Every structure is written in structure tokens, then in C-alpha cells.
Amino acid sequence: MIDRKTFIAGSAAGLLLARGLQAQPAGNPVRIGVLMSTPEPLPIDAGRMDILRAALRQLGWVDGRNLVIEGRHAGMNPQRHRELAAELRALPVALIIANGTTSIRAARDGAPGLPIVMVNAGDPVGAGFAASLARPGGDLTGTSAAGEEILAKQLELLSVAAPQVKRVGVLMNSANPANDFFFDALTSRAKSLGLQVERIDITSGDELDGAIARAKGGALLVLGDPIFGRYRERIVALALREQLPSVYGSRLFVVAGGLMSYLSADGWHWRSAAGFIDKILRGAKPADLPVQQPAQFELAINLKTANALRLTIPQSLLLRADEVIQ
Numbered sequence: 001m002i003d004r005k006t007f008i009a010g011s012a013a014g015l016l017l018a019r020g021l022q023a024q025p026a027g028n029p030v031r032i033g034v035l036m037s038t039p040e041p042l043p044i045d046a047g048r049m050d051i052l053r054a055a056l057r058q059l060g061w062v063d064g065r066n067l068v069i070e071g072r073h074a075g076m077n078p079q080r081h082r083e084l085a086a087e088l089r090a091l092p093v094a095l096i097i098a099n100g101t102t103s104i105r106a107a108r109d110g111a112p113g114l115p116i117v118m119v120n121a122g123d124p125v126g127a128g129f130a131a132s133l134a135r136p137g138g139d140l141t142g143t144s145a146a147g148e149e150i151l152a153k154q155l156e157l158l159s160v161a162a163p164q165v166k167r168v169g170v171l172m173n174s175a176n177p178a179n180d181f182f183f184d185a186l187t188s189r190a191k192s193l194g195l196q197v198e199r200i201d202i203t204s205g206d207e208l209d210g211a212i213a214r215a216k217g218g219a220l221l222v223l224g225d226p227i228f229g230r231y232r233e234r235i236v237a238l239a240l241r242e243q244l245p246s247v248y249g250s251r252l253f254v255v256a257g258g259l260m261s262y263l264s265a266d267g268w269h270w271r272s273a274a275g276f277i278d279k280i281l282r283g284a285k286p287a288d289l290p291v292q293q294p295a296q297f298e299l300a301i302n303l304k305t306a307n308a309l310r311l312t313i314p315q316s317l318l319l320r321a322d323e324v325i326q
Contacts, residue, residue, distance in 0.1 A: 029064075029065065029066050029067050029068045030061075030066065030067050030068070030094050030281055031067075031068045031069075031070055031091055031092070031093045031094060032067065032068075032069055032070070032093050032094055032095050032096070032097065032277060032281075033069075033070045033071075033072065033085075033088035033089075033091070033093040033095070033096040033097065034049070034052075034069060034070065034071045034072065034096070034097045034099075035072050035074065035081065035084060035085055035088070035096055035097070035098045035099070035103045035106065035107050036071065036072065036073045036074070036099050036103060036226070037074065037075070037076060037081075037099060037100045037102050037103050037225075037226035037227075038073050038075070038226050038229070038230065039073055039074075039075035039076075039230070040073050041071070041073060042229070042230070044229065044252070044266075045071075045073075048099075048266065048267075048270050049069070049071070051267050051270040051271055052069075052097075052270045052271075052273060052274055053069070055270070055271040055273075055274030055275070056274045056277065056278070058274075059274060059275070059278040060278075061274075061277070061278065061281070070088060070091060070093060072084040072087070072088060074103070074106070076102065076173060076175050076226065076227050077175075078102060078105070078106055078175060081102060081103055081105075081106030081107070081110065082106045082109050082110035083110065084106075084110070085098075085106055085107045085109070085110025085111040086110045086111060088111065089110070089111035089114050093114070094115070094280070094281060095114060095115040095116065095117060095277065095280055095281070096111055096114060096115075096116050096117070097116075097117045097119060097142075097273055097277070098116055098117070098118060098119065099119045099120060099226075100119075100120060100121075100122075100176075100225070100226060101121060101122045101123075101127060101176055101177055101178040102175060102176055102177065102226075104116065104118050104121055104124075104127075104129060104140070105127070105129075105177055108129065108139070108140060112139075113139060114139065115139055115140075115280050115285075115286050116139055116140040116141075116142070116286065117140075117141065117142045117273050117276045117277055117280070117286075118140055118141065118142030118143060118144070118291070119142055119143055119269050119270060119273050120143060120144075120145045120224075120264075120266070120269045121142060121143065121144045121145065121291070122144070122145055122176075122178040122181070122182065123144070123148060123178055123181050123182075124136070124140070124142075124144050124291055126178070126181045127177060127178055127181070130291055133290060133291040133293065134290050134291075135287070135288075135290070136286060136287055136289065136290070136291055137287050138286065138287055139286050139287070140286055141276060141286040141287075141289040141290070141291055142272075142273060142276055142291060142292070143268075143269045143272045143273065143276075143291065143292050143293070143294070144291050144292070144293045145224070145263075145264060145269075145294070148181075148182070148185040150249070150262065150263060150264070150297065151182055151185055151186050151189070151221075151223075152185060152186070152189040153262055153297070154221055154247045154249070154262050155168065155186060155189050155190060155193060155195065155197075155221060155247075156189070156193060157247060157260060157262055157299065157317070158219055158221065158245060158246075158247045158260070159193050159195060160314060160317055161245060161247075161259065161260060161301075161306070161311060161313055161314075161317060162219055162245035162309075162311055165195070165218055165219040165245060166194070166195060166196060166218065167195070167196045167197075167198065167215075167217065167218030167219070168190065168195055168196070168197050168198070168215070168218055168219045168220070168221050169197075169198050169200045169212070169214055169215025169218060169219070169220050169221070169244075170183060170186060170197050170198065170199055170200060170221045170223065171200050171202070171211060171212065171215075171220060171221070171222045171223065171228065171235075172199060172200065172201050172202070172223050172225070173201075173202065173203075173223070173225045173227045173228070174201035174202060174203050175203065175227075176223070176225055179199075179201070179223075182223060183197070183199050186221070197221075198214070198215070198218075200212075200214055200215065202227075204227075205227070205230070205231045205234070208231060208234060208235060208238060209238060212235065212238040212239060212242060212244070213238075213242060215242065215244055216242045216243075216244070218244070219244055219245040219246065219247075220239050220244040220245070220246040220247075221246070221247050222235060222246065222247070222248045222249065222253070223249060224248075224249025224250060224263065225249075229250065229252070232250075232252060232253055232256050233256050233257075235253070235258075236253055236256045236257040236258045237257070239258065239259075240257060240305070240308060240309075243309060244309075245259050245309055245311060246258050246259045246260070247259065247260050247261065247262065248260070248261040249261065249262075249263045250263060250266070251263070251298065251300040251323065254300040254301070254302045254305075254323075254325060255300075255302075255325065257302060257304075257305055258302060258305065259301070259302055259305045259306060259309065259311075260299070260300060260301045260302065261298075261299070261300045262297060262298070262299050262300075263297060263298060264294030264296070264297050264298070265294070265296065265297075265298055268294055268296075269294070272292050276289060298322045298323070299320055299321045299322050299323075300321065300322065300323040300324075300325070301313060301317070301318065301321045301323070301324050301325070302325040303324060303325065303326050304325065304326060
């Protein structure tokens with residue numbers, strides 16, 4: 001006589017086993033590529049890969065058993081990105097996971113015809129990666145950062161935290177092809193808030209001191225970009241030196257001393273990427289897989305930094321925050 005709990009446990013184990021057998025390809029493991037915009041593996045990249053591997057494992061794909069993940073780090077050199085994408089294609093890999101607009105564009109150009117899983121794409125339709133979110137229509141699909149909406153919200157939150165500010169410098173990596181679209185979106189939202197935005201483009205970390213000094217007397221909005229993640233502590237220190245209220249696209253900046261951040265959870269993008277990888281490896285076409293956008297966003301505020309900037313954060317904003325650092 002088998003009791004109900006034993007039957008359910010046995011059925012679940014059988015389902016997992018069947019899923020694992022279905023995912024197990026005949027012969028050699030499946031190879032997939034990961035193209036990153038960081039110049040070398042960073043701690044944040046390791047965390048992202050851990051999330052990806054865990055999500056893939058739940059779907060029956062185990063790195064080192066029936067799957068091999070080939071990682072490549074290109075920095076911010078678009079040509080190097082394309083070269084590494086071509087290298088991954090020649091291995092060959094079954095698909096490429098590309099993180100951020102620069103990597104996504106390079107993967108598309110360097111490995112034409114290969115399925116691309118986008119992770120945290122700023123604006124896949126505006127950048128020409130997808131015909132629409134519902135029907136991408138090409139070789140690319142994945143997750144979008146809902147970039148226009150996030151940036152507009154960052155600007156709005158900054159104006160609430162620092163209502164005296166009338167000018168906002170927008171720090172950008174000049175190599176990012178999505179910059180024009182993002183700045184146009186910010187300009188439109190700024191007008192409705194009575195703000196003036198100034199575009200501040202840089203090509204390397206050596207330009208940060210002068211670039212951030214240009215925003216003095218106003219505030220600073222730092223676009224989410226791998227090059228800025230690499231110089232996170234320096235950017236935060238420079239913003240504090242210039243007494244700039246600042247908003248970022250990663251909570252790690254707030255942990256490092258930045259004023260506030262607003263973004264979708266990074267882990268969500270990498271867990272979602274595993275679902276796209278699973279479907280494509282089982283035969284689905286990227287053209288038929290809708291691009292996913294996050295439904296929840298996280299607000300972090302550093303009160304210690306607010307005090308250093310002589311800002312009084314409204315209670316209404318603190319109550320909305322997911323994390324308040326004292």
C-alpha cells in the first residue's frame with residue numbers, strides 16, 4: 001500500500017528524472033557561449049553565472065555534464081566583442097547569451113544566424129534587435145530592462161529626493177549604441193519635471209574625474225553600464241566630493257555610498273535567461289519567444305549619504321524603498 005505522500009514524492013522524482021533525460025543530448029554536451037562587457041571575470045559576473053547555472057540545473061541542464069558554458073569577456077571594445085562572438089560561433093556553440101546592449105549587438109553582428117539570448121537589453125525594439133516584444137521575429141530574444149521606463153523613474157525619484165536640483169548630468173559610456181534613445185527619453189521626462197539634463201559621455205575610466213565635475217551644482221544620473229560597475233567606488237566618491245545627489249542602475253552603488261538606485265532585480269534577468277536557453281535547446285525559435293520585461297523593481301536609499309549631502313528624504317519615499325541603508 002503506497003500512501004499519498006510517497007506517491008507524490010515518487011511522481012515528482014520521476015518527473016525530474018524524465019526532464020533530465022529529455023535534456024540530455026546524445027553524444028557530447030551542448031556548448032553555449034556567454035559574452036560579457038566586463039574586461040575580466042568580476043565578482044558580480046560570478047554571482048550571475050551561479051544564478052544561471054542553478055536555474056539551468058532545475059531545467060535539466062547541468063554544467064559539466066550535459067552542458068558546457070563558454071564565457072568570454074570583451075571589455076567595452078565593440079570590435080573585440082564581435083571577434084569573440086565569431087570565436088564562440090566557430091567552437092561551435094548552440095547559442096550565445098549576451099549581457100547588455102553592446103554585447104548583444106556584437107553577438108548579432110559577429111555570429112549572424114546564431115540564436116542570441118539577450119540579458120537586460122535596454123531597448124530591444126529601438127535598437128533593432130526585435131521587431132516587437134511579443135514577436136521578436138529574428139534570431140534574438142530574451143529579457144529587456146524596460147530601459148525607458150526605468151530611466152524616467154530614476155529621474156523622478158531623484159527630483160523627489162533632491163527637489164532643489166534643476167540640472168542633472170547623465171553619465172554615459174560613449175560606446176553604448178543605446179545612448180541616443182536613452183537620452184531622448186530622459187530629455188522628454190526632464191521637461192515634465194522642470195529639469196534640464198546634460199549628456200556626459202566618457203570613453204574610459206581616466207575621464208571620470210572631469211566628467212563628474214561637470215555635473216557640479218546639480219545632480220548625477222549614472223546609466224547602467226559595465227564600465228561604470230568596474231569603477232563603482234570611484235564614481236560614488238567623486239559624486240560625494242562634488243556634493244552631487246546621485247541615482248544609479250545598481251544597488252551596489254548604494255552599498256558603496258551612492259544616494260539611491262532603482263532597477264529591476266539582476267537575478268531575475270539571469271533566471272529568466274535560463275528559461276529561454278532551455279526552450280531554444282529543445283528546438284524553439286527565438287523569433288517565436290516573446291521578450292520578457294520585469295514586473296517588479298527595487299528602490300534602495302542610503303540615508304548616511306543623504307545626511308552627508310544635507311538632504312531630508314521624504315518619508316513617503318522611504319516607505320516605498322525596498323532597502324534603506326542607515
